[in-house]
Amino acid sequence: MKRLKILEYALSALWRRRGKTLAILVVYTLTIAVLASILLMTHSLRVEAGLLLERAPDVVVQRIMAGRHDLIPTEYATRLREIPGVGDVHARYWGYYYDAISGSNFTVVGTADPPAQLELLDGELPLAPGACAIGAGVASARSVGVGDDLILIDSGNIGVVFEVTGVFRAESSLLTNDLVVLRDPDVVQFFGFPENTATDLSVEVFNPAEVDTVAAKIKVLFPDTRPITRSELVRTYDAVFHWRSGMVLTLFASALIAFCILAWDKATGLSAQERREIGILKAIGWGTADVIELKFWEGAALSVTAFLTGLILAWVHVFLLGASILAPVLEGWSVLFPDFRITPYLDLYQVFVMAFLTVVPYIASTVIPSWKAATMDPEEVIRA
Amino acid sequence: MSAADPLIRTEAVSKVYNPHRPDVVRAVQEVSLEIPRGDVAVLQGPSGSGKTSLLSLVGCMSRPTSGRVYVAGDDVTRLSEQALTEVRRRRFGFIFQQFHLIPDLSVLDNVVLPLYAVPMSFAAMKRRAEPILERLGLAAAQGRMVRQLSGGEQQRVAVARALINEPDAVIADEPTAHLDRELSLELLTMLAELNRAGTTVIIATHDPLVVEHPMVGTTVAMRDGRVVGGEPA
Amino acid sequence: MIAGRAHRAFLAFLIAEVILLGSLLVWGRAEAARRDRHEVPARREIVATLELTDLAIWTEARYTRHPTQADLFSAFQDLPSSLEHFPAGSIVPPSGAAAPASDDRN
Numbered sequence: 266m267k268r269l270k271i272l273e274y275a276l277s278a279l280w281r282r283r284g285k286t287l288a289i290l291v292v293y294t295l296t297i298a299v300l301a302s303i304l305l306m307t308h309s310l311r312v313e314a315g316l317l318l319e320r321a322p323d324v325v326v327q328r329i330m331a332g333r334h335d336l337i338p339t340e341y342a343t344r345l346r347e348i349p350g351v352g353d354v355h356a357r358y359w360g361y362y363y364d365a366i367s368g369s370n371f372t373v374v375g376t377a378d379p380p381a382q383l384e385l386l387d388g389e390l391p392l393a394p395g396a397c398a399i400g401a402g403v404a405s406a407r408s409v410g411v412g413d414d415l416i417l418i419d420s421g422n423i424g425v426v427f428e429v430t431g432v433f434r435a436e437s438s439l440l441t442n443d444l445v446v447l448r449d450p451d452v453v454q455f456f457g458f459p460e461n462t463a464t465d466l467s468v469e470v471f472n473p474a475e476v477d478t479v480a481a482k483i484k485v486l487f488p489d490t491r492p493i494t495r496s497e498l499v500r501t502y503d504a505v506f507h508w509r510s511g512m513v514l515t516l517f518a519s520a521l522i523a524f525c526i527l528a529w530d531k532a533t534g535l536s537a538q539e540r541r542e543i544g545i546l547k548a549i550g551w552g553t554a555d556v557i558e559l560k561f562w563e564g565a566a567l568s569v570t571a572f573l574t575g576l577i578l579a580w581v582h583v584f585l586l587g588a589s590i591l592a593p594v595l596e597g598w599s600v601l602f603p604d605f606r607i608t609p610y611l612d613l614y615q616v617f618v619m620a621f622l623t624v625v626p627y628i629a630s631t632v633i634p635s636w637k638a639a640t641m642d643p644e645e646v647i648r649a
Numbered sequence: 650m651s652a653a654d655p656l657i658r659t660e661a662v663s664k665v666y667n668p669h670r671p672d673v674v675r676a677v678q679e680v681s682l683e684i685p686r687g688d689v690a691v692l693q694g695p696s697g698s699g700k701t702s703l704l705s706l707v708g709c710m711s712r713p714t715s716g717r718v719y720v721a722g723d724d725v726t727r728l729s730e731q732a733l734t735e736v737r738r739r740r741f742g743f744i745f746q747q748f749h750l751i752p753d754l755s756v757l758d759n760v761v762l763p764l765y766a767v768p769m770s771f772a773a774m775k776r777r778a779e780p781i782l783e784r785l786g787l788a789a790a791q792g793r794m795v796r797q798l799s800g801g802e803q804q805r806v807a808v809a810r811a812l813i814n815e816p817d818a819v820i821a822d823e824p825t826a827h828l829d830r831e832l833s834l835e836l837l838t839m840l841a842e843l844n845r846a847g848t849t850v851i852i853a854t855h856d857p858l859v860v861e862h863p864m865v866g867t868t869v870a871m872r873d874g875r876v877v878g879g880e881p882a
Numbered sequence: 883m884i885a886g887r888a889h890r891a892f893l894a895f896l897i898a899e900v901i902l903l904g905s906l907l908v909w910g911r912a913e914a915a916r917r918d919r920h921e922v923p924a925r926r927e928i929v930a931t932l933e934l935t936d937l938a939i940w941t942e943a944r945y946t947r948h949p950t951q952a953d954l955f956s957a958f959q960d961l962p963s964s965l966e967h968f969p970a971g972s973i974v975p976p977s978g979a980a981a982p983a984s985d986d987r988n
Contacts, residue, residue, distance in 0.1 A: 267768045269889050274765055276888040281753045314937060316922055320930040327951065334951070357933060361944060370941045372948075379931050384924035390931075400938065433928075436921055440928055442938040443947075465951075467933050498935055498950040505949060545749045548710060550738035550763040550814060552731055566892065573899040580906050584913075601941045608917050609910030640730070644702075644711040758883045771886040 275562035290571055292527055297575025297623055299520040302591050304615050305583045307506040312610040314502035321498050324468040324480055327491045336462040348482050350475045356463030358452040367406035369600035373445045375452035388431030391448050398431035402442035402601035420457040438603035540638050547643035556639040564631030568624040584609045654722040656849050657684040657707050662716030664702050676702035678874040689844050689864045692853040694871035700853040701822055708820040709737040742811030744821040748803050752796040756787055759795055760809045781809050801832045818849035825856045837862050
């Protein structure tokens, strides 16, 4: 009963200082909303990347020349097929296209013998020369749809007409937003690849446990190559979306600084009014423990409210609104940026850590400055 | 402890502030006194005579630097902070010179404030407050903010708050310092009534109106922290 | 205050928030499971068919569009001392640093 009474008084005290209380609550809640948004989004993308890239090629072999990525001779494939444990090895043709009309970069990807239909594709993949399938971002940037013509300028400065046979649906934007899919010979001709060269080679390894060994052998066989295994792909996105990486840390830091300023302001001492009130309470019969408990409830009421509200706001923002506020910050100069449809994968551990790291320091910054006044003889506090 | 024990007894009690510093203040020096139960005791003296500090010692609001303080026969000098708070709460009700009410709380909330630190339901607290408010003519005003009250009304709220714990003694520090003559007399009448009902009253003052009031029993005259005269009950 | 309303209102509010949060979490779990069943296989199909290696997020530069394929040199593409000039480049770490285990192989 006494606990609830002290809580009642704590709430009343917060309400009596309502201007300051509301200001702190708003700042605190927004800070937590930003932090939580970042954590929720990056964790989700990390899980998603891991799930999707499980179907990426086992090993991609690039050629390195003078430290730069160069085209790879297709005859390397013959030797690679002889490595024990290696299955299919074939050339990949892909590159980048700068579209002056929309000011955006497309990724042009070649395909050899694809199935006609895909679940997330409206229409078909290119089955004949001169056909293309495009991502939703490309379709919208160039205002074309299935059946329309897409004109791209090739390496000889000639306009090439492709017929759009398929447009990828928005649900696949994260993978396909800027893609232009052509048949392999069309890619070779469009970019003017020298004969018997490709962008890189895709290597199939039968036994997943042997991928690293095979990659090592490839490196020995062709010292001028750089084999990239699937686990490295996943690890890269793990790092991109890890909270310690540049993106997260940048956003994190600003939110954290706001929070530290808040806590510092609280921790640098009680206002005269608060001191006087503690003195009065002690003089009329409240004990030190009661005063400390009062300050505890003041801190806890505010921080728990801010945490829950901030977390709910972040959750709605990221998973229901597609991180529409955070996304522009991440866009950079990308003209084509996918609409995030982030799946609610949640890491409860992260949430608990966040709860702990935001609530506890705030309560401490409320209780600790009051400690001295709470333990003083009432006479001293009143006289002061 | 027997009924004949004085409510308050001090033995050579001293209070020194800033003991090892150049600005040391010896507020109370070797004071021994007794205040019987049911008495009205006045600690009298000019500013700086130490009467407020002695009042704090007597009311368990601070601890003596040396000497002993007995409340109802129990030595409270070395009690833990929690135990001392308990004694203070049970035995004494304080009326401060500046009232020290919470201006943004209602009359009722201010009066029951001491009871928040005690396990008692909201309803029980209200029940305890009602007769006191009635007696002091505050029943109608109980929902109003203290901030909106006149000086006289605030004074009565301060008295009501001092009574809520049903204390053995009401302790008042310069209660008439900010009051006009009429309000001062009103206050003294209230205190006299309390005393007639059995509550001990202890007042620190230099106001002759208080010192010469007929209800006063023991007088303790002070100067420079020492007792220089006075009349027992 | 003595009416004891503040703490009741506050506790009710907290409980409401906890329930709301709980509902969101439960919905999220169900939604994630649904997408795992229906959308994820379809997207993985695209990855397998087109042999994709990267997510199509930052299209401003080669090494931001395909961070997994980027070599250590890409960031210095114009000149050895060339400073980072794509905003997304500050977000995306270089692939080599992201996968230190590749060095163990060499």
